[in-house]
Amino acid sequence: MLRVILKRLVLMPFLVLGIVTATFVLAQFTKGNPLVSIIGARGLENPDVVAAAKARWGLDRSVPERYVIYVANLAQGNLGTSFRTKQPVLTDLAQRLPATLELVICAMIVGAVSGILLGVISAQFRDTPADHTARFIALLGSCIPMFWLGLLVLFIFSVQTHLLPGPGRLDIRSDPPPTVTGFLLIDTLVAGEWSSFVDALRHLILPSLVLGWSVTGIVSRMVRASMLDVLGQDFITMARAKGAGETRVLMNHALRNALIPALTILGFTFAYLITGSVLVETIFSWPGIGSYAVEAARALDYPAITGVTIIGGLGFLIANLLTDIAYAAVDPRMRSAA
Numbered sequence: 001m002l003r004v005i006l007k008r009l010v011l012m013p014f015l016v017l018g019i020v021t022a023t024f025v026l027a028q029f030t031k032g033n034p035l036v037s038i039i040g041a042r043g044l045e046n047p048d049v050v051a052a053a054k055a056r057w058g059l060d061r062s063v064p065e066r067y068v069i070y071v072a073n074l075a076q077g078n079l080g081t082s083f084r085t086k087q088p089v090l091t092d093l094a095q096r097l098p099a100t101l102e103l104v105i106c107a108m109i110v111g112a113v114s115g116i117l118l119g120v121i122s123a124q125f126r127d128t129p130a131d132h133t134a135r136f137i138a139l140l141g142s143c144i145p146m147f148w149l150g151l152l153v154l155f156i157f158s159v160q161t162h163l164l165p166g167p168g169r170l171d172i173r174s175d176p177p178p179t180v181t182g183f184l185l186i187d188t189l190v191a192g193e194w195s196s197f198v199d200a201l202r203h204l205i206l207p208s209l210v211l212g213w214s215v216t217g218i219v220s221r222m223v224r225a226s227m228l229d230v231l232g233q234d235f236i237t238m239a240r241a242k243g244a245g246e247t248r249v250l251m252n253h254a255l256r257n258a259l260i261p262a263l264t265i266l267g268f269t270f271a272y273l274i275t276g277s278v279l280v281e282t283i284f285s286w287p288g289i290g291s292y293a294v295e296a297a298r299a300l301d302y303p304a305i306t307g308v309t310i311i312g313g314l315g316f317l318i319a320n321l322l323t324d325i326a327y328a329a330v331d332p333r334m335r336s337a338a
Helices: 001-030 037-041 047-057 063-075 089-124 130-144 146-160 184-190 194-231 234-241 248-278 278-283 288-299 302-330 332-337
Strands: none
Touching: 001 063, 037 047, 089 130, 089 146, 089 184, 089 194, 089 248, 089 278, 089 288, 089 302, 146 194, 146 278, 184 194, 194 248, 194 278, 234 248, 234 288, 248 288, 248 302, 278 288, 288 332
């Protein structure tokens, strides 16, 4: 297994380079003028201002020259400077990534727990009303568009009933706690601000439910299929013959083995949600990298677009590596094969 991990780590820089190359080329040939976001539409009327801006941001160079310079800077940990914010892209991403991770982690918890529960219920009560209900809920989670569901829950729970707050991470009248980790739930606890902690938690409920519901459908179908396969195995029959209770058979024997295939789905889903939370972050005004990507795309902010893509690519690569490690940890056959 150590050889597999080392091989993945050696290949990771080359995979990231491929991601960077593809993103850079596509961004350069996108229609539109990034100078609009740098100097404004009126600045384009002044040739001297245009020339100075191109020289300042390297837009007067050819695409191959810009690519070589960008890769050289990237090797030194420099993702460039955002056209829009005029800050280093790495700084922008570092400020916004904790908000996205906090949302994604909560969504994964909601999606994984509910998906596993629905999958177990569906498999245990196969072809019964409970099975049909669980499968219908999972189907809704996979089919309902997130932007529509986000708008719907905002309208019901925030506008109509006022049970939960609207967009944002905190109430607009509340001051954010001192930044320690960037995770509001942790920072408010560290600062001892209990009212802010409750406020941050209430703001997190709706977006995490909307984002997590898309995970629920995927996980529940995978767990159901795996559970049905495992429940028909000989070792399950043996456990029942020895007098093990149905709950013990279901949880200790069947579910533990059925979760092995679901690990792959959970790993890739977590990486997908990091960059796939664009719609949810936009609807709920969540200041994460998803909304940052939308703003960068609108402004043709090439360094920011490439920076977000690199983070997303790294997320998938790291998730793939951690999934393989988790797979080996729970499945002895993987360890022996490695």
